[in-house]
Amino acid sequence: MSAMPLATAGRTPELLVPGTPLAILEARESHPLACRWLGRIAFADALALQEQLVAARRAGHSEDTLLLLEHDPVYTTGRGGHAENLAGLGTDEGAAVVRIGRGGDVTYHGPGQLVGYALLDLRARGGDVHRFLRELEAGVIETLAALGVTARGWPGRTGVWVADPVVNPEEMDELHMRQGRVRKIASIGIGVRGGVSMHGFALNLSMDLAPFAAIVPCGLQGVHMTTVARETGRPAPALEAAAALAARHVGGVLARGLRVVPS
Amino acid sequence: MADVTMPKLSDTMEEGKILRWLKQAGDQVAVGDLLVEVETDKADMEVEASAAGVLREVKLGEGESAAVGAVIAVIDGAGGDAKPATKTAGAAAKTEDVPAKQQAAGKESAKAQEKRSAPKEASGAKAGADEGRSAKERQVARPEAEAEPEPEDPAVPAAKPRPTSRPAAPRAASPARGAGGVKASPLARALADELGVDLRSVRGTGPAGRITRHDVEQAAGGAKHGSPKPAPASGHANAARPDTKDDVKDARPESADGDAKTPAPRDDATPASTPTEAASGVRRAPLSKMRASIARRMAESKREAPHFYLTTVVDMDEAVGLRAQLKALEVSRAGVTYNHMVLKAVADALVEHPEVNARFAGDAIEILAEINLGIATAVDDGLIVPVLAGADRLSLLEIAEQARALADKAEGGRFTSADLSGATFSVSNLGMFDVDSFSAVINPPQAAILAVGSVKQRPVVRAGTLAVRFTMALTLSCDHRVVDGARGGRFLAEVKRRLESPASLLLPREAGA
Numbered sequence: 001m002s003a004m005p006l007a008t009a010g011r012t013p014e015l016l017v018p019g020t021p022l023a024i025l026e027a028r029e030s031h032p033l034a035c036r037w038l039g040r041i042a043f044a045d046a047l048a049l050q051e052q053l054v055a056a057r058r059a060g061h062s063e064d065t066l067l068l069l070e071h072d073p074v075y076t077t078g079r080g081g082h083a084e085n086l087a088g089l090g091t092d093e094g095a096a097v098v099r100i101g102r103g104g105d106v107t108y109h110g111p112g113q114l115v116g117y118a119l120l121d122l123r124a125r126g127g128d129v130h131r132f133l134r135e136l137e138a139g140v141i142e143t144l145a146a147l148g149v150t151a152r153g154w155p156g157r158t159g160v161w162v163a164d165p166v167v168n169p170e171e172m173d174e175l176h177m178r179q180g181r182v183r184k185i186a187s188i189g190i191g192v193r194g195g196v197s198m199h200g201f202a203l204n205l206s207m208d209l210a211p212f213a214a215i216v217p218c219g220l221q222g223v224h225m226t227t228v229a230r231e232t233g234r235p236a237p238a239l240e241a242a243a244a245l246a247a248r249h250v251g252g253v254l255a256r257g258l259r260v261v262p263s
Numbered sequence: 264m265a266d267v268t269m270p271k272l273s274d275t276m277e278e279g280k281i282l283r284w285l286k287q288a289g290d291q292v293a294v295g296d297l298l299v300e301v302e303t304d305k306a307d308m309e310v311e312a313s314a315a316g317v318l319r320e321v322k323l324g325e326g327e328s329a330a331v332g333a334v335i336a337v338i339d340g341a342g343g344d345a346k347p348a349t350k351t352a353g354a355a356a357k358t359e360d361v362p363a364k365q366q367a368a369g370k371e372s373a374k375a376q377e378k379r380s381a382p383k384e385a386s387g388a389k390a391g392a393d394e395g396r397s398a399k400e401r402q403v404a405r406p407e408a409e410a411e412p413e414p415e416d417p418a419v420p421a422a423k424p425r426p427t428s429r430p431a432a433p434r435a436a437s438p439a440r441g442a443g444g445v446k447a448s449p450l451a452r453a454l455a456d457e458l459g460v461d462l463r464s465v466r467g468t469g470p471a472g473r474i475t476r477h478d479v480e481q482a483a484g485g486a487k488h489g490s491p492k493p494a495p496a497s498g499h500a501n502a503a504r505p506d507t508k509d510d511v512k513d514a515r516p517e518s519a520d521g522d523a524k525t526p527a528p529r530d531d532a533t534p535a536s537t538p539t540e541a542a543s544g545v546r547r548a549p550l551s552k553m554r555a556s557i558a559r560r561m562a563e564s565k566r567e568a569p570h571f572y573l574t575t576v577v578d579m580d581e582a583v584g585l586r587a588q589l590k591a592l593e594v595s596r597a598g599v600t601y602n603h604m605v606l607k608a609v610a611d612a613l614v615e616h617p618e619v620n621a622r623f624a625g626d627a628i629e630i631l632a633e634i635n636l637g638i639a640t641a642v643d644d645g646l647i648v649p650v651l652a653g654a655d656r657l658s659l660l661e662i663a664e665q666a667r668a669l670a671d672k673a674e675g676g677r678f679t680s681a682d683l684s685g686a687t688f689s690v691s692n693l694g695m696f697d698v699d700s701f702s703a704v705i706n707p708p709q710a711a712i713l714a715v716g717s718v719k720q721r722p723v724v725r726a727g728t729l730a731v732r733f734t735m736a737l738t739l740s741c742d743h744r745v746v747d748g749a750r751g752g753r754f755l756a757e758v759k760r761r762l763e764s765p766a767s768l769l770l771p772r773e774a775g776a
Contacts, residue, residue, distance in 0.1 A: 079282040080302045080326070103305040129306040130273035158305040166566070168559070175708050180625035192308040194297075222624060 022247035035247035038069035054196045067117040068243035071109040081105040085216035102199040104189035105219030112207030116200045123195040139250030149231045160186035178222035206236035265314035267336040279303045280328040316340040447474035458483040553645045568742040579733040585765040603663040610654035612757035619754045622708040623744045637686030640673045650686045700736035710745035714738040
């Protein structure tokens, strides 16, 4: 769990990105994707790093990067988020609320959750933001499969979901969600700044879900959150091990792109 | 003058929401300046100006959405006589290898932006502003970006937006185009558009001559079956779902009149629709959409919801008398039936016992404010459950009229989504088939359903002697996760009490017994 700055293997060794390199994946059109494990890091520090990397990426001073990390407890909300979805938060929750430039409503990050920030030059990838969201979903779904959890996307409800076997995936509906028969295991939200993406996904590995109860996660009234540990009934692997899987799978999808984009 | 339109940021993007304007009306805008943040799906995108000038007008406020291609702002090119700042920005934008210059340009815009953004909003946007001008490539090869402003260009990264399938402006304009002063429902207009029917030539049969969807279909003649979106006939089960996500899908359970036997055009296409004679002598009748939906939802109900049943026998003598009086008075063209009385009694009883007007939601029981009664209605290939919305606010006569209208629609298969969605409690009546009593399967996610048997003279014991009275059996099926026996029993007793004192059905609710 080294926070030691290490040089990336990119073309510009003068830019130092902290963390442990997990993988460097050769992407289509030869844009390498560097995946790094940062360990536990405060939200503000990670945000500053993201901003720095986005700026560098835009200026051509760094390559596409996938940062994998874990946050101290924090609530974040997208700019389009609704205040009422935070209404359950007392003043003494102990976790900060940060309004940030990503899509989506309020969510919670904390220990036991694997966060992935994808800092990619979307312009080099055709610039289709929905496609990028689908790629993130697909990568997280692959990662979950490697962790023994069958998960899926839900058209119109970006994120990654786990459904009870009785639920027909074609017919997941609001009621299933409220009844907890379809549960959210990973949240997704991105920002695009001058063609470069930031933010990404948050996958619940093994964490206390109580902080979600104080908010309306993603603005979805009645949504049930879940974790890998809950779904498998076993302790989840260590965060760093899960990060290595995410580097391989999310990184892999981002590097090769989705062959078929689900409509 | 250049229109700034809602950019198409993805092939699958249909509309976008304005998160915040990074420039305000009156501001100078240069090509490549960050103009606005747009949200689509879970992505928050900065959008740059592709025309220079003065931001003359912002047409869409923060938090508002518009279809791709809709005009969201206007940039007045006349005011934009290429200020030095513009040039700098343009140059910086083009040459990524001049970071110093870029920084300088960036700072300006970041400062300008800071003034407006709430101090709290420490975010990536600021960093974005710093370098925003370099983000040029996405602007589909615009080598002339730093040259003269091009007022004609919309500020859209992608190609000039063609009218999409859901352009905001044309739709808004369509009432006017729909021919001077013609009154028609939005559904009818949309359908007329699709079928190429001139609304001026259609006679409206709706209230005050309003043209309904049905009228348009009639006018289109053979187009009946060509109902443009073949209806997945999952009407029945989904009908009862309060969540209306797939309303549109559910809205036309069986397309238009006469379709009932072969539900949707799509089904017609499958050979499956006709029962096939197998060699073994087994006739296979593949499921229509409606049948599949019934099968799925009913099985789900029996699997998930622990049912129990309460039966009571209602003395209907007074109600029979009331019905005869109302008939003689001709107060209602529609005619008041026993089922209408049951609906009224149920609505009033639900007001008294809101815990029955509820649903199971995993970790909570949700008590519903609205009382919407689903009326199970047989159609040729199954059943659908049209909804009497806000039943507690309706008088007996209003219930009679609206229920009659729903039944007529069911016969014609002419439902709008509102007619089929949001039921909170259902009533199923098989009295007309001379069924004495039966137990119904709950329509998820509702908590209960009332099964109504026939009204006829039966022997009863009254005051210790045998008598002949009109009676009717009511059987309440309850989801035990929501309603316990005692609660169900109290509710059922309330329904019975009201039917046995039918004057209560005529009282305004406040005065109701």
